[in-house]
Amino acid sequence: MEISKHDTDGPAVNRGIDAATISFSEEPALAASGGSHRFALRVTCSVTRFVEFHRSGQDPVVLLRRCTGVVARGSATTFPVDDLSALQSDTACRGALRGMLEQLPQLRSLWLAEDEWDAVVPADIVPQIVRVARGDDAKDGFTFCFAMKVHRRIIYGEQALLMACKERELDLRAAKTDDCAICLNGLEGEPAVELPTCEHAFHRRCISTWFSKATTCPMCRGDVRLRGLLKFLNL
Incomplete structure (x- = not known):
């Protein structure tokens, strides 16, 4: 091999x-x-x-x-x-x-x-x-x-899932922005991504750490492995 x-x-x-x-x-x-x-x-x-x-x-x-x-x-x-x-x-x-x-x-x-x-x-x-x-x-x-x-x-590996995520586009005109469900801080403070399966958004560093332990969305628990990897194949 x-x-x-x-x-x-x-x-x-x-x-x-x-x-x-x-x-x-x-x-x-x-x-x-x-x-x-x-x-x-x-x-x-x-x-x-x-x-x-x-x-x-x-x-x-x-x-x-x-x-x-x-x-x-x-x-x-x-x-x-x-x-x-x-x-x-x-x-x-x-x-x-x-x-x-x-x-x-x-x-x-x-x-x-x-x-x-x-x-x-x-x-x-x-x-x-x-x-x-x-x-x-x-x-x-x-x-x-x-x-x-x-x-x-x-x-x-886990990083492949992160590479398949879409960069989060923040609406700067909105009065309120979403929070990262992992660290509970606002998403506008640092780079954030959306998951390829459910589009839930998290800080890049937070979801990267999460993927080293689990392959599900922290919010809906949807498994992002298969769809994430197939999307990565098409990048």
């Missing part, structure tokens, strides 16, 4: 990639079966994406885990290899595999970061491909076939 952090003030968002090889085999060259290339790789890749909400602390707790519904099971895609030297070293083979995987639509739909593409490359089959590509029988041609699965995890 590769996890990369993209945050500013604390671990608001973590992204995890778990790639695994399901099967690997070597088949006759495409040219032997009527194809035009002696060397090729045939890839089958399935993709699943999950959203999780974690409460941080000494013992992190998973409060929400939900599949976003994006589950792609791609059909086999064949990539011809014109230059065999692209598969004859570990570095070159990893680069070639990455270039092939970057063309798969089910992986492109995940909008992976630059470093995450390296984590998707199945490292366990690289030495097997290199060994065959360097062998004396390589000149006869080959087609490597492998199936893999990729799990994409987007993990949110």
Whole structure:
């Protein structure tokens, strides 16, 4: 599992990639079966994406885990290899595999970061491909076939809920302003936000502290996790 952090003030968002090889085999060259290339790789890749909400602390707790519904099971895609030297070293083979995987639509739909593409490359089959590509029988041609699965995890902390909140716009013309239900002081004194589920407003610092202990609105007790995270996904 590769996890990369993209945050500013604390671990608001973590992204995890778990790639695994399901099967690997070597088949006759495409040219032997009527194809035009002696060397090729045939890839089958399935993709699943999950959203999780974690409460941080000494013992992190998973409060929400939900599949976003994006589950792609791609059909086999064949990539011809014109230059065999692209598969004859570990570095070159990893680069070639990455270039092939970057063309798969089910992986492109995940909008992976630059470093995450390296984590998707199945490292366990690289030495097997290199060994065959360097062998004396390589000149006869080959087609490597492998199936893999990729799990994409987007993990949110309490700060992600705060980022999904809308900045409170105070009506300066009003004779009276609302109070923060947490500290009971007026909202006009410092930055305030409205929750994405119920639009109840609180001081930013107050609701930030509250989210470190609970994921409900302090006033109506509505759970802001799911709607808040889905709104954050669209930011």
